[in-house]
Amino acid sequence: MAEILLVEDDPRITRFVKRGLEAEGYSVTTADNGADGLELARVNDYAIAILDRMLPELDGVQLCQLIRSERRPCLILMLTAKDSLNDKVEGLRAGADDYLTKPFAFDELLARLEALLRRGSFQAPADPALRVADLVLDPATRKARRGEREITLTVKEYLLLSYLMQNAGKVVSRTRILNHVWGYGFDPGTKVVDVYIRYLRQKIDTEDVAPLIKTARGFGYLIADDR
Structure with missing residues (x-):
């Protein structure tokens, strides 16, 4: 399953x-x-980045x-409402691997993405287990373990x-969590992040172990080993 970054300021196109x-x-x-x-591209390995030209x-x-310039490994597909040759050349010279003009049919977008992946330029990055203290998360199997105890997780x-x-030891804001986990580019005005943090704490930070998930009041959350 390829990971794709979509950078688009039109919410209708984003949803579609x-x-x-x-x-x-x-x-x-x-x-x-x-x-x-750019921030997302710096902290995650994507197979393809789909970039709107006007952002x-x-x-x-x-x-x-x-x-x-930062040698990120992703392929790049540029979307644009501009159809002139100069605009296409500018995008390709900037490093784009392909170019698609709006409006476009979804089937064409899908075919372009499949063609890019078939080029063989993308290799799935190594996906080692993530570890914080005695908590282990294996991205290959999507299973978690705290010490000897296995933890069952929902998708979210x-x-x-x-x-x-992935950001162990760093405070992650609710806004970034909403964007990364739920794909929201805005705050929906709910407490969905707080609710799911509580779910994780109930499964990971049980009474017999040191808590790992911390609240940075007014900022967000982090996971860290105090030891």
Whole structure:
């Protein structure tokens, strides 16, 4: 299952593309501006980044150039409403692997992604187990273990725990959690993050072990070994 980063500021296109790709078995993370897209590309290994050309904060060409200059391993597909030859050339020279003009049919987008993956440029990154103290999370099997105790996780619990463990020792904001785990580019005004943190604590930080999941009041959450 390839991981895809979609950076698009039109929520209608984001919903359409995300829903369609997830139905095809892809895992899709979204951002609605270039700065957030760059941050996500820096902390995760994506097979493909789909970048809108016209983005707030950093436009698609700038974002593409930065991803390439930092030698991020993902392939890049540029989306644009501009159909001129110069715009296409600019995107390709910035490091894009392919170019798709809006409006587009979903089947064409899917075919472009499949063609990019078939080039053989993408190799799935090594996916070692994540560890914090005696807590182990194996991304290959999506199973968790605390000491000798196996922990059963729902899909969202796994995604949340994985994200916290990838950022072990660092405070992760609710906004970043909502974006990474739920794909929200906005705060829906619910306490869904707090609720799922509570679910994880009930499974991981039981009474007989030292708690690992911490609250940074006013900021977010982190997972860390105090020892």
